[in-house]
Amino acid sequence: MQKTEIAVIGAGPAGLAAAIEAARAGAQVTLIDENERPGGQLFKQIHKFFGSKEHRAGTRGVEIGVDLLEEAKRVGVITRLNTVVYGLYHDKCLGLACGDHSEDLQTQAIILATGASENVLAFPGWTLPGVMGAGAAQTLINIHRVLPGRRILMVGAGNVGLIVTYQLLQAGAEVVAIIEGLPVIGGYGVHASKVRRAGVPILTSHTIVSAEGGESVERAVIAQVDNRWQVLCGTEQTLEVDTVCLAVGLSPLAELAWMAGCRFSHVPTLGGWVPLHDQDMQTSVPGIYIAGDVAGIEEASTAMEEGRLAGLAAAGTLCHLSPEVGEIKKSEVRDRLAALRWGGFGEGRAVAKRQIIEARCEA
Amino acid sequence: MTEPVYDVIIIGAGSVGTPAAMFLAEAGFKTLVIDQFASVGQGANKAAIGGIRATHSDPAKIRLCLKSIEVFSTWQQQYGDNLEWIAGGYCFVAYRPREEKILKNLLAVQKEYQLNIEWLNREALLEAVPALNPEGLIGGTFSPDDGSASPMRSALAFYRRAREKGAVFQFGEKVTGILTVRGRVQGVHTNQGTYSCGSVINAAGPWAREVAETVGLDVLVVPDSHEGGVSEPVAPFLRPMLVDIRQTSDSANYYFYQHATGQIIFCITPAPPMVGTDRRETSAFLPQVSRRMVNLVPRLCNLRVRRTWRGLYPMTPDGFPIVGLAPEVEGYVHAVGMCGQGYMLGPGVGDLLVRLIQGNLTANDDEVLRGLRPDRPFRGQEKLK
Numbered sequence: 001m002q003k004t005e006i007a008v009i010g011a012g013p014a015g016l017a018a019a020i021e022a023a024r025a026g027a028q029v030t031l032i033d034e035n036e037r038p039g040g041q042l043f044k045q046i047h048k049f050f051g052s053k054e055h056r057a058g059t060r061g062v063e064i065g066v067d068l069l070e071e072a073k074r075v076g077v078i079t080r081l082n083t084v085v086y087g088l089y090h091d092k093c094l095g096l097a098c099g100d101h102s103e104d105l106q107t108q109a110i111i112l113a114t115g116a117s118e119n120v121l122a123f124p125g126w127t128l129p130g131v132m133g134a135g136a137a138q139t140l141i142n143i144h145r146v147l148p149g150r151r152i153l154m155v156g157a158g159n160v161g162l163i164v165t166y167q168l169l170q171a172g173a174e175v176v177a178i179i180e181g182l183p184v185i186g187g188y189g190v191h192a193s194k195v196r197r198a199g200v201p202i203l204t205s206h207t208i209v210s211a212e213g214g215e216s217v218e219r220a221v222i223a224q225v226d227n228r229w230q231v232l233c234g235t236e237q238t239l240e241v242d243t244v245c246l247a248v249g250l251s252p253l254a255e256l257a258w259m260a261g262c263r264f265s266h267v268p269t270l271g272g273w274v275p276l277h278d279q280d281m282q283t284s285v286p287g288i289y290i291a292g293d294v295a296g297i298e299e300a301s302t303a304m305e306e307g308r309l310a311g312l313a314a315a316g317t318l319c320h321l322s323p324e325v326g327e328i329k330k331s332e333v334r335d336r337l338a339a340l341r342w343g344g345f346g347e348g349r350a351v352a353k354r355q356i357i358e359a360r361c362e363a
Numbered sequence: 364m365t366e367p368v369y370d371v372i373i374i375g376a377g378s379v380g381t382p383a384a385m386f387l388a389e390a391g392f393k394t395l396v397i398d399q400f401a402s403v404g405q406g407a408n409k410a411a412i413g414g415i416r417a418t419h420s421d422p423a424k425i426r427l428c429l430k431s432i433e434v435f436s437t438w439q440q441q442y443g444d445n446l447e448w449i450a451g452g453y454c455f456v457a458y459r460p461r462e463e464k465i466l467k468n469l470l471a472v473q474k475e476y477q478l479n480i481e482w483l484n485r486e487a488l489l490e491a492v493p494a495l496n497p498e499g500l501i502g503g504t505f506s507p508d509d510g511s512a513s514p515m516r517s518a519l520a521f522y523r524r525a526r527e528k529g530a531v532f533q534f535g536e537k538v539t540g541i542l543t544v545r546g547r548v549q550g551v552h553t554n555q556g557t558y559s560c561g562s563v564i565n566a567a568g569p570w571a572r573e574v575a576e577t578v579g580l581d582v583l584v585v586p587d588s589h590e591g592g593v594s595e596p597v598a599p600f601l602r603p604m605l606v607d608i609r610q611t612s613d614s615a616n617y618y619f620y621q622h623a624t625g626q627i628i629f630c631i632t633p634a635p636p637m638v639g640t641d642r643r644e645t646s647a648f649l650p651q652v653s654r655r656m657v658n659l660v661p662r663l664c665n666l667r668v669r670r671t672w673r674g675l676y677p678m679t680p681d682g683f684p685i686v687g688l689a690p691e692v693e694g695y696v697h698a699v700g701m702c703g704q705g706y707m708l709g710p711g712v713g714d715l716l717v718r719l720i721q722g723n724l725t726a727n728d729d730e731v732l733r734g735l736r737p738d739r740p741f742r743g744q745e746k747l748k
Contacts, residue, residue: 086649086668087644087646087649089643089644089645090645091645091646093646095646095649100664102649102650102653104646104650259644
């Protein structure tokens with residue numbers, strides 16, 4: 001049976017950062033991802049990141065991704081791509097499916113950095129070709145360089161909906177409208193202003209009623225909703241579109257944590273069911289850590305910091321760091337994490353995260 | 364306080380207790396079923412893979428399972444619920460002279476009890492089961508009347524029918540004691556209250572020993588565990604349950620079939636046994652069982668597994684169930700130690716318990732109960748587990 005000290009599952013920003021930090025400390029690290037390429041969602045994030053200098057504000061996600069991959073290689077992280085982790089067992093053995101065969105990997109600590117999946121909305125016509133997640137559309141344009149359609153309706157005015165709209169415009173598509181069920185825009189003002197300046201209307205208190213068409217989407221019917229999410233009769237309007245993008249939130253991809261028997265809590269601010277974790281990102285199962293969107297939906301900068309924290313903690317429990325040095329390094333990361341969760345947009349997440357940590361400590 | 368008075372209280376609403384409640388209620392007994400879990404079939408029943416065969420090696424299990432097959436195979440016709448019964452048969456394969464000899468020896472016994480089972484040579488077997496690996500295949504037994512069904516659907520169907528006939532179920536209640544007066548059962552204490560009754564049936568599966576202890580009896584039931592799994596559904600290509608009884612260094616037999624839903628459902632007997640009530644899946648199971656399955660049916664290598672789990676087998680020292688009146692306590696009935704076959708034995712055992720409690724046993728019943736007596740010496744060993 002193959003062995004590794006620390007297995008990191010998911011080679012997105014959280015997983016890469018975790019693997020680098022643990023390997024830098026001297027641990028033997030295997031980074032596993034089901035995709036052909038590492039980087040998770042980083043390589044489609046062609047926009048510049050926010051935050052402060054330490055968070056690499058002003059740098060595009062793609063560049064951060066390239067740097068992380070180089071660094072991972074330099075510090076000796078073993079990367080296994082095209083590999084699905086099908087099972088996580090109580091002896092900390094992982095079941096791996098790679099191509100046409102399966103393998104076991106015996107680990108001493110595991111960091112889950114499996115990210116999130118896009119939520120969907122169910123409405124008449126939602127299975128027609130042309131209805132897709134906004135993240136899928138972003139992958140098509142930024143990674144594969146293919147336009148998903150010509151005339152697009154974006155459902156959801158959070159940051160994903162706003163950013164993907166702008167990138168669709170840059171790629172040459174027309175975004176007919178962004179609709180948002182809430183009475184307010186969820187995403188940053190700066191992103192909203194940008195798409196508005198480009199001429200895309202943002203209709204708040206609006207929902208999609210149906211998508212229509214023969215072989216694929218040809219039209220979408222939208223309507224206004226009241227404060228109880230009920231469609232107001234007579235407000236329906238039909239938009240000629242060939243694509244409907246759904247940007248209605250993300251959910252943590254936490255199946256492996258369920259399988260490991262981790263305790264969970266339902267936290268709507270963080271995207272739903274989230275595994276409880278402590279200050280070190282350790283779940284209720286000793287030796288199993290989480291980082292990034294699986295630990296609650298946030299964004300790439302927090303994901304990387306959580307990854308560093310988990311990497312330091314996991315390497316620390318395997319004696320690759322002295323407790324004193326480990327604590328100093330971890331508290332630096334925690335300070336940066338707190339800074340990322342500061343302000344109007346971050347406060348809710350900061351409170352939710354504190355609750356997760358408190359619940360974990362009581363558990 | 365006026366307490367409800369029952370003729371029979373069954374402890375355990377699982378593979379055995381639920382059909383027993385149904386048959387007892389049908390026969391007019393005022394029946395109460397008490398279970399520690401929240402609903403029917405939540406213990407070992409839902410971990411069963413759904414195989415049902417009468418092709419055992421002893422008269423007791425053969426007779427009981429013949430009755431069970433009658434119940435499963437006629438249920439939809441009679442009551443409408445689809446139990447996903449398929450008479451796909453059972454096929455025990457032989458790739459070595461050692462297994463050929465064991466199976467042929469058993470065949471003689473099985474034929475004595477008029478079971479519909481034949482030895483198929485290599486060519487005939489490959490015709491019946493074209494998916495089998497032909498390399499080294501000698502032959503095997505094939506019993507076309509055996510089959511499979513859904514344990515969950517069956518438990519629900521028996522439960523509904525039992526309720527229709529007046530049986531009462533109390534869920535989420537744990538038995539804490541059995542009330543006896545001068546050596547005779549008078550009632551059952553639970554963590555919620557006390558119920559009085561004429562007879563008590565212990566049908567508590569893996570928890571049978573704890574229940575028996577509450578009346579001061581030691582019943583030799585020790586749970587061990589087996590793991591099972593289910594694949595994605597695919598078009599039908601495999602008719603019978605395949606059983607391979609070859610021993611390896613870390614497992615004994617394993618078996619699998621294609622369920623009515625198209626899914627392959629599989630299970631293995633670990634060697635040595637995993638004794639205890641731990642139900643966490645192990646990392647060893649899937650690689651171990653899939654290697655052997657793919658060796659037997661090579662095209663399975665293209666199949667994806669959806670889920671695995673681990674369930675409990677209430678084992679007895681000789682591998683046979685313990686069914687019958689307790690000689691020590693009047694009115695106390697054992698229906699325990701099904702050794703992983705509770706699902707297929709359940710309806711047959713339930714039907715027999717009616718006549719046992721009525722004191723109306725037939726000559727066949729006597730023969731069945733002789734083999735399963737609670738006070739037997741437990742010296743032999745079941746040959747075809």
